[in-house]
Amino acid sequence: xxxxxxxxxxxxxxxxxxxxxxxxxxxxxxxxxxxxxxxxxxxxxxxxxxxxxxxxxxxxxxxxxxxxxxxxxxxxxxxxxxxxxxxxxxxxxxxxxxxxxxxxxxxxxxxxxxxxxxxxxxxx
Ligand SMILES: CN(C)Cc1ccn2c1[nH]c(=O)c1c(Cl)cccc12
Numbered sequence: 001x002x003x004x005x006x007x008x009x010x011x012x013x014x015x016x017x018x019x020x021x022x023x024x025x026x027x028x029x030x031x032x033x034x035x036x037x038x039x040x041x042x043x044x045x046x047x048x049x050x051x052x053x054x055x056x057x058x059x060x061x062x063x064x065x066x067x068x069x070x071x072x073x074x075x076x077x078x079x080x081x082x083x084x085x086x087x088x089x090x091x092x093x094x095x096x097x098x099x100x101x102x103x104x105x106x107x108x109x110x111x112x113x114x115x116x117x118x119x120x121x122x123x124x
Pocket of ligand 1: 041042043044045046051054062063064089090092093094096097103
């Protein structure tokens with residue numbers, strides 16, 4: 001299948017898409033020192049059937065699948081744009097879940113990974 005660009009994608013468009021992919025993959029693949037992949041619980045929101053109150057408490061529910069979908073369909077205009085979706089998700093997790101819960105602690109850890117990765121990618 002020959003894919004001829006009618007118009008060559010602008011350089012910074014591909015640079016941005018590479019940075020967005022790197023940020024997403026870094027969070028998705030992050031493992032703690034014991035080798036546990038923290039992102040797995042964040043892949044899919046809890047079901048409305050099992051957790052109806054979740055959708056009362058959390059006004060803007062979001063999960064990794066939604067962020068992944070937005071990445072695939074080029075809906076992010078900047079790194080900060082994607083970071084704000086990650087921060088929203090982790091804030092949701094810290095709002096709904098108890099501070100002594102594993103998901104609360106994992107949200108804080110992954111939020112730090114997101115912010116550190118953003119800073120590193122900004123320098124490149
Ligand atoms: C107890 N149960 C609802 C925890 C649980 C189970 C799954 N998920 C949560 N809590 C969340 O906040 C959450 C978020 Cl942000 C994104 C994706 C999945 C989530």
